[in-house]
Amino acid sequence: MSSLVAYFSATGTTAHVANELARAIGADLFEIVPEQPYTAADLDWRDKTSRSSLEMNDEACRPAIVGHVDTMADYDTVFVGFPIWWYVEPRIIDTFLEAYDFAGTTVVPFATSGGSGLGKAPQRMATLAPGATVTEGRLLNGNPNADELRTWAQGATSC
Numbered sequence: 001m002s003s004l005v006a007y008f009s010a011t012g013t014t015a016h017v018a019n020e021l022a023r024a025i026g027a028d029l030f031e032i033v034p035e036q037p038y039t040a041a042d043l044d045w046r047d048k049t050s051r052s053s054l055e056m057n058d059e060a061c062r063p064a065i066v067g068h069v070d071t072m073a074d075y076d077t078v079f080v081g082f083p084i085w086w087y088v089e090p091r092i093i094d095t096f097l098e099a100y101d102f103a104g105t106t107v108v109p110f111a112t113s114g115g116s117g118l119g120k121a122p123q124r125m126a127t128l129a130p131g132a133t134v135t136e137g138r139l140l141n142g143n144p145n146a147d148e149l150r151t152w153a154q155g156a157t158s159c
């Protein structure tokens with residue numbers, strides 16, 4: 001059984017927990033890097049004209065990603081991490097999901113946030129990864145330790 005932890009992080013919070021998770025479960029790690037990095041102004045959710053606001057207002061928006069996981073077919077389980085943006089996954093996660101064939105793969109969402117849960121992210125992600133089993137996932141706020149991450153990851157992938 002082989003696992004990948006793939007994550008997008010605009011300001012480092014999700015990156016930290018993704019690294020911890022990969023280390024705790026011995027998974028490979030892939031950072032979903034935007035072709036155009038997000039500036040602080042891009043991330044201003046109070047500004048209706050900021051890049052993140054415009055992206056999240058457009059369901060069809062698919063920000064470009066740098067790099068590709070050539071060995072995706074080797075993974076049974078792919079943990080997909082992201083910050084919650086406007087109660088769901090950022091559009092770049094949609095770009096990532098549409099870039100691969102996840103049929104037969106277990107996709108486990110995880111996120112960090114200012115307090116919101118995963119909302120409709122797992123359901124949305126399931127529609128973008130046809131044939132995958134997308135689990136309900138979990139918010140990983142508050143720096144969970146390696147034991148907590150391992151226990152959760154094992155439970156998240158069993159039937």
Ligand SMILES: Cc1cc2nc3c(=O)[nH]c(=O)nc-3n(C[C@H](O)[C@H](O)[C@H](O)COP(=O)(O)O)c2cc1C
Nearest residue numbers: 009010011012013014083084086087113114115116
């Ligand atoms: C554009 C934008 C929208 C956000 N929307 C939410 C939200 O709906 N609910 C929430 O709890 N936090 C929200 N946040 C806060 C982030 O989810 C939180 O700071 C997250 O931990 C950032 O992760 P990162 O450092 O990996 O980018 C938002 C942040 C940004 C930049």
